[in-house]
Structures are given as C-alpha cells and as structure tokens.
Amino acid sequence: MARTDEKVRYALEGKQSSGYTRETAAEGVEQALKLLEGRWKLTILFHLFGGRVLRFSDLERAIPAVSQKMLIQQLRQMEQAGIVRRIVHHQVPPKVEYALTDWGQALCPALDALLTWAGQRKPPGAANAAGNDSDGR
Amino acid sequence: MARTDEKVRYALEGKQSSGYTRETAAEGVEQALKLLEGRWKLTILFHLFGGRVLRFSDLERAIPAVSQKMLIQQLRQMEQAGIVRRIVHHQVPPKVEYALTDWGQALCPALDALLTWAGQRKPPGAANAAGNDSDGR
C-alpha cells in the first residue's frame, strides 16, 4: 500500500553509502550540530585545532568576549560530547588544560566543507532569490 | 613586538588553502550554521535534496510535527539565505512550490561530512573522557 520507493535508502545526492532515510539523516546532522551549538564552541574549537593544548586562562585571553561561566560551560559540554579532552594538573595554583580528542580533530574537515560551502554563496552572475514566479497554465 | 607567527595563515589541520585565521574561520562557520539553525531547517532541507520540488502542503504532510507558522518561517529564512527557491504559481487555489537553489544543493556534501563525523563517535575501545589527570611535577 505504501509506496515502497518512498522509503528507499535515500541517496545523498549520488552517494548512497549508509542506510539513511531523509528523517534519520536530518536527525543525525541535527545531533551533530547540537554538539556544536553554543555561542562559543566553534571559536574554542578553532583555537584547539591542530593539536593545540591550551589552559583555561589561555582560552580566556584568546577569546576576550567570553565570560568565565560561558567558557567553562561550553568546554564542559564539549567534554561531555567527547570533543575536547580535559587535562587536570593537581598543583597548588590549579592548572587545567584543554585539547581536542581524536574525534574532535576529525571535525576539522567537516567544518572545512561547511566553510567552503559558505564561500561559494551566490555566483555573482545569477540572481535567483526574488522574483521567482511561474504560471501553472 | 607582536608575535607575527600568531597570525600566520592558520592551517586547517594540514591544508592551509584559504587565508583564514582562527577567528575568521570560526566566524565563517558560525555564519554558515546560523543559516541552518532552526528546529526544522534540516528536516526541510533533506526533504528537498536531490532536486525535489515540493509544494507547501507536501512539506506539511512530510513533516507532520511542524506548525504552519514554523514551516513558513523556516522556509522564508532559507529563501532569504539563498538556500531554497520559492516558485509561486498564480492560480485561484494558491500553489507555491519550494526547491533548492544550486547553492542549497551544494550543502549536501558538507552535511554528509558532518554525518560521517557523527558516525565515528567513540571508537569503542578507547576511554578518554573521564579520569584524565596528570601531575605537573
């Protein structure tokens, strides 16, 4: 009864690698994006890319606009997510460093793809936003 | 006086293609993500991928959980962003169709990368979240 071809694998534009449906694919990406959402996560992430290891105060200095609360909150969330690694040094003046996990590092190419995409916005010549209009008959 | 190597190009993990700094790269990705943020954008997007052209009511049916207001709002925002194309048919019973722009289609591979990344979470064997702890001395 139901059109089976409606739920057929669903090819991502041409590469039907994994068995995603439109819904699960959207959900999956949403999950992924949720991990990156948060006013400062990306900024932090980019500061950590490349195997850098920064301590809390370094990050505070690197991102002046962020409050301590936010910085910690975002860091902790990413830690929970398994994106960043927290390295605690038990010293009298506390010292905590943050670095990316392997998985966190793996985000780089994906974000790069996004960046590339963003950079391709509007091939100057083609106007296609306003004025689209056609007649059914 | 300023350490010039601090603002050196910034290599995205190995490919120092474009001239992004940590800040501009983060900002760029944030801009891109802003366009995709919104409870339903991704769902809509995935329904539109592959050159599909759906009318408003089709989308309503395809995404039962969304309200009209939200659906329109999200569609309009993506239209503004240049991701989706709005095709209006001037008929007595109004008919409006939505499709992706070329740029919108180009998002597919980027999202695919994200999806792939998400799928690689936690190589089962390695525990690296809790218990990280080292001593400075």
Add this chain to the structure above:
DNA sequence: CAGCATCCTACGGGATACTG
C-alpha cells in the same frame, strides 16, 4: 587559577485564530 551558583533577559519557537 579554575570553577560553581544565582539571578535576569532576550529570543526561538509552539498553539491558536484570522485572511487573501
């Protein structure tokens, strides 16, 4: 130095009702 707790505000987004 690093981090937690509290308070407060802005905004995304849901329900509902009305219109061309």
Add this chain to the structure above:
DNA sequence: CAGTATCCCGTAGGATGCTG
C-alpha cells in the same frame, strides 16, 4: 491552499559574586 498575526513559554546565555 498558503500565509499572517498574536500570545505565551522554555531555555540559551550574559552579569555578578563566592569558593577550593
């Protein structure tokens, strides 16, 4: 059918102050 307008609420996120 497609879209607009109004109201309402949950939560992200900012400021500030205290602690190990």
